[in-house]
Amino acid sequence: MNSSEDRSSIFLGGDIFERRELLRVCHVLDIDRIVGRDEEISAVVHALGPGTRGSPPETTIIYGKTGTGKSLVTRCVSRQAQREAESHDTDFRFAYVDCSDYQSDAKASREMARQLSDAPDTQTNIPRVGIGAANYRDITWELLDTHDIDVFVAVLDEVDKLDDDELFRSLTRSKESGKSDAHIGAICVSNKIEYRDRLNERLDSSLQDNELVFDPYDADQIRAILENRTDAFVNGALEQGVIPKVSALTAQEHGDAREAVDTLYEAGRIAEKEEASTITEEHVANAVQQAEINRFKQLVSGTTPHVKHILRTLAILTADNPGQQSFSTSEIYEAYTKLIATEGATPLSEDCVYRLLKEQSFLGVTESEHTGGGHGEGRVANRVCSERSRVNGGRHRAPTRDSDAEGTPRTGARAPHVPAHILSTDRLAGRCTDDVSWNTVHRRKSR
Ligand SMILES: Nc1ncnc2c1ncn2[C@@H]1O[C@H](COP(=O)(O)OP(=O)(O)O)[C@@H](O)[C@H]1O
């Protein structure tokens, strides 16, 4: 067999996906793919409905945890509103600005103007830099008036990422300030319920009437969402237990549909790579494990070298003492100083190590439990934690007063729904290269 024959099949993989785009989170689905959000869809329809007939849309604020369908519902309904408006001879436009990509007032305002100017009839060159946020907004208002646009809605997704409220404020006041003749509305979306208080403090109380909260999904809803996407796979590729398993795992945490869809997709990719003909529950377990490793790596990659040394110490202790559930701060400190000596570095003080462990616990990388007394006497038990919801929750969780009170080792409280999983594998204590490398693998039987 010559080499060209060898390579003729390099693009042939497993026969798993029929329409993989249906499982990509960036894909905006058709509205009829949305499952179990009828009330929320109606509420957004109610807010945008007047706009489709040339009346002012209602400004609305949407809250909810990640993966509860906020972005999906808002985008789908906005798109649908634009179509509906056409049938009423109303020129309705919307701009969808993901503020996590455009965090400054100027960037978000520019993006709003850019989207409006992108349509064939409104083509305008928007300067990339050199003008301020207010100028970008003025361009937007001018475009609306020049092109006789009746209604404009700005969807500000992840609005809490914006460094100030100016854009939102100007959208809600553009009419009364005589900036534009168009009816202008805003839909703000936030993953943080605390954002409500911030807005209420600063903005008009009339907005409080238009708040919408998206609750987390339960296992049945997640299951229905996934079952409505099975045409992403070729017929017969999904084994029976796969969707129930993904749904149960996701619902154990906070019912995040994004995570469920991602897990199903990853399971499919693993099966495809293995050239398997079906996706099994084993593929799901592998996908979950891989996601944990990725999240863990991501969390750890942003830390300082000393934090990495401390985490590595804890990982080595965990790997070397399979029967031991947790380690006291003084045990960790002793092992840490030995490790640091082999690296030729100067150790931090025990207090410092204790504080850093506490921080990592708050972020969900480790778990700490206060067992009474001072930290130096072994009364704070620490363990490495790869538990997904803690890692995930930690990443998104702002240090609020409440969570601080609940989440630090001093109180020993844990996320209520989370059993403690201990990382344990020979790959766990990945050896130091130029930097500490974490190659953590979840103990598989613990799930
Ligand atoms: N009700 C639903 N029906 C179908 N898919 C959903 C639903 N809710 C969420 N999803 C899926 O989960 C992903 C994440 O949802 P998204 O709207 O981005 O969540 P949020 O904005 O609340 O964080 C979406 O891309 C979609 O694939």
Ligand SMILES: [Mg+2]
């Ligand atoms: Mg979102």
